[in-house]
Amino acid sequence: MGTMTIDGRKVTFTDEKNVLSVIRNAGIDIPTLCYHSELSTFGACRLCTVEDDRGKTFASCSEEPRDGMVIFTNTGKLRKYRKLIIELLLAAHCRDCLTCEKSGDCNLQTLAKRFGVMEVRFENYKERRPLDFSSPSIVRDPNKCILCGNCVRVCEELQGIGALGFAHRGSDAMVMPAFDREIATTDCVNCGQCRIFCPTGAISIRHNRGEVWEALSDPDTRVVAQVAPAVRVAVGDAFGLPKGRSVMGKIVNVLHRMGFDEVYDTTFGADLTIMEESAEFLERVQSGEKLPLLTSCCPAWVKFVGEHYPEFEENVSTCRSPQGMLSAVVKEYFRDPANSGGKKTVMVSIMPCTAKKMEANRPNSYTKGEKDTDFVLTTTELIDMIKTTGIDFAELEPESSDIPFGFGSGGGVIFGVTGGVTEAVIRRLAPDHAKETFQEIAECGVRQEGFIREFSIPYNGTEIRICVVSGLANARTVMEQVKSGEKEYHLIEIMACRRGCIMGGGQPRLAGKRTKAARTAGIYRADSVSVIKKCDENPMVASLYEGFLKGKEHELLHNHSFC
Ligand code: HC1
Ligand code: SF4
Numbered sequence: 405m406g407t408m409t410i411d412g413r414k415v416t417f418t419d420e421k422n423v424l425s426v427i428r429n430a431g432i433d434i435p436t437l438c439y440h441s442e443l444s445t446f447g448a449c450r451l452c453t454v455e456d457d458r459g460k461t462f463a464s465c466s467e468e469p470r471d472g473m474v475i476f477t478n479t480g481k482l483r484k485y486r487k488l489i490i491e492l493l494l495a496a497h498c499r500d501c502l503t504c505e506k507s508g509d510c511n512l513q514t515l516a517k518r519f520g521v522m523e524v525r526f527e528n529y530k531e532r533r534p535l536d537f538s539s540p541s542i543v544r545d546p547n548k549c550i551l552c553g554n555c556v557r558v559c560e561e562l563q564g565i566g567a568l569g570f571a572h573r574g575s576d577a578m579v580m581p582a583f584d585r586e587i588a589t590t591d592c593v594n595c596g597q598c599r600i601f602c603p604t605g606a607i608s609i610r611h612n613r614g615e616v617w618e619a620l621s622d623p624d625t626r627v628v629a630q631v632a633p634a635v636r637v638a639v640g641d642a643f644g645l646p647k648g649r650s651v652m653g654k655i656v657n658v659l660h661r662m663g664f665d666e667v668y669d670t671t672f673g674a675d676l677t678i679m680e681e682s683a684e685f686l687e688r689v690q691s692g693e694k695l696p697l698l699t700s701c702c703p704a705w706v707k708f709v710g711e712h713y714p715e716f717e718e719n720v721s722t723c724r725s726p727q728g729m730l731s732a733v734v735k736e737y738f739r740d741p742a743n744s745g746g747k748k749t750v751m752v753s754i755m756p757c758t759a760k761k762m763e764a765n766r767p768n769s770y771t772k773g774e775k776d777t778d779f780v781l782t783t784t785e786l787i788d789m790i791k792t793t794g795i796d797f798a799e800l801e802p803e804s805s806d807i808p809f810g811f812g813s814g815g816g817v818i819f820g821v822t823g824g825v826t827e828a829v830i831r832r833l834a835p836d837h838a839k840e841t842f843q844e845i846a847e848c849g850v851r852q853e854g855f856i857r858e859f860s861i862p863y864n865g866t867e868i869r870i871c872v873v874s875g876l877a878n879a880r881t882v883m884e885q886v887k888s889g890e891k892e893y894h895l896i897e898i899m900a901c902r903r904g905c906i907m908g909g910g911q912p913r914l915a916g917k918r919t920k921a922a923r924t925a926g927i928y929r930a931d932s933v934s935v936i937k938k939c940d941e942n943p944m945v946a947s948l949y950e951g952f953l954k955g956k957e958h959e960l961l962h963n964h965s966f967c
Pocket of ligand 2: 594596
């Protein structure tokens, strides 16, 4: 606790870890390209440099706040200094901003404008390097890298993977996978977190917008969409609506206008997942085999466990993800000519996640030799496509999703946040459907703060021990404890991205603190207003099991190989 003077005004601080945070909390947007509160401090870009009352300059990200400090954030010297840093960065940067995937969403572009860089005085002396298109999820463009190290640190510190690193020295320094290999040949799990933290177009989404537009203009094709839980709370703010507000009804409307024949809800797939996964869980608890059950809906986590903990492959649930289940069911439904009207079906899933593109390509995402999900669009791609249409999204009336797969329970919606899968499983195991029971479940520990949540619940005389984890570095910690016998659980839910899918690698970036909280609150709000709270109350799920799914549950809802 202390007081400092920032630009002539007294500001108190408490436990802020650096001067940069105190300045930001005082309402001043100090520029930076390399500082992130969730990553270690690198101090590379120097844009957050401030000046003290003796004219000394220092990087505010690397300085602890001290009582009595006097600092200035916007002097003539600092403006000149910042402008020069940006010019030097642009000197080594290819400048094809007009055609860059991140145009309009690039921190370097924004800062160049903000500091009045209207020309670059220096020649770009760097030789152009080839782009890496090897991954189905992300594209690396080394020509746009500014060496901020964000991707290196997020991959290492939050995901515990280390697929990227620095190579060479001085003006030859570069970020690349080890031995300059293609990213797809590394341990990369396709989570896209590097793309979220990358301030420029050096890492972007491998987009599929063109293929989807093409399918939409083919009159002989039925184009079907499914929309993931976390997408609905992230689209609105791109169109000026309040952060975190669920806009599922508007998304359905806009997709219909874009030409999608059917729009379904991935929460229906999530209900199917819980039906299957809770049955599988109970079977394992009763037999005592293959425990802990490890959840299987996050493809980045599934790839991680296969590569780093292959001895636990058998513990991973055999259930397909909600995306996988719904796509397989939809494709099977339209295999019947009575439903398809003779048209070819193209299944498009709209996800907050770049790894879902990889999941859709996995050998176990095919049924009867056909791909279940043809294309995965991330939330960001959907926003781009809506902008292409020129439709005034904010003003659209909400529309209902289509039947028979357009309706999921609140338990399906909360899949979008960490702990949601577990909470939906516990709801399914609950003996009744009373409001008080759901409230009690919400308070059992599943919604506690933190990226590793441990708690237990009583079930039929057994104390069920549960761990909910988000972030793959945290997953590694927990798996090491399980492997060594230090910890024992019945169920472990793991989501690769911290806080779950709401913070997936395909979501709109530049998400501030309020965005994370708003998206979480939006998901829980969507659950609380849902009439049906658990999968077995969903009449459409019940009629599917009674109807064409009968006898096909194993074929359509489960994986028949690990990956
Ligand atoms: Fe997710 Fe899932 S919750 S993995 O985060 O199990 O992507 O939203 O769609 O499949 O339902 C993502 C979200 C999503 C699946 C579900
Ligand atoms: Fe690392 Fe994820 Fe980026 Fe791959 S996609 S390089 S695993 S952060």
